[in-house]
Amino acid sequence: MPHLAQQSLEDARANLVKWIQRQSPQGSLRNKVTLVFDGQNGLGHWSDQPIGLCIFFTTVQSADDYIKEKVTEAKRPKSIIVVTNDREIQYFVRAQGANILSVEQFLQQGKIGRTRGSNVSPSVSPESAKKISMRDRYKINQELEDLWINKEE
Numbered sequence: 001m002p003h004l005a006q007q008s009l010e011d012a013r014a015n016l017v018k019w020i021q022r023q024s025p026q027g028s029l030r031n032k033v034t035l036v037f038d039g040q041n042g043l044g045h046w047s048d049q050p051i052g053l054c055i056f057f058t059t060v061q062s063a064d065d066y067i068k069e070k071v072t073e074a075k076r077p078k079s080i081i082v083v084t085n086d087r088e089i090q091y092f093v094r095a096q097g098a099n100i101l102s103v104e105q106f107l108q109q110g111k112i113g114r115t116r117g118s119n120v121s122p123s124v125s126p127e128s129a130k131k132i133s134m135r136d137r138y139k140i141n142q143e144l145e146d147l148w149i150n151k152e153e
Contacts, residue, residue, distance in 0.1 A: 001107065013037060017053060025110030027134040034070075036063040064089055071096045109134070 004012040
């Protein structure tokens with residue numbers, strides 16, 4: 001996200017977390033999102049994990065090595081999507097059976113466009129703007145499930 005590169009490391013990380021929470025590029029809120037950062041947690045306000053996110057700071061190994069280790073250890077690597085533009089990680093993860101998304105693809109899934117305070121150019125085509133967001137689909141599905149499946153007889 002180009003506008004994050006101009007911010008301090010802590011601000012960029014915090015704004016990335018906020019963006020993921022706001023845009024839900026992972027689709028369903030049931031899809032677990034793990035952010036892996038190199039270094040120690042310098043952000044005291046993350047002592048409690050944000051809802052729907054697992055934030056991990058590596059200290060002994062690099063974030064790249066941590067990601068590779070977790071994909072290798074996974075019982076079902078096909079259910080994992082790693083978001084990265086790093087070719088080495090992409091090749092490794094793909095060889096383990098996991099899926100890859102580029103950062104650009106991930107941002108597109110979140111339908112990031114020009115929002116308040118953002119310096120990112122619009123990336124949502126008029127055609128895709130007519131579609132229902134993943135977050136709205138999830139909410140609609142939950143409402144229908146409550147009406148049809150969980151209704152009291």
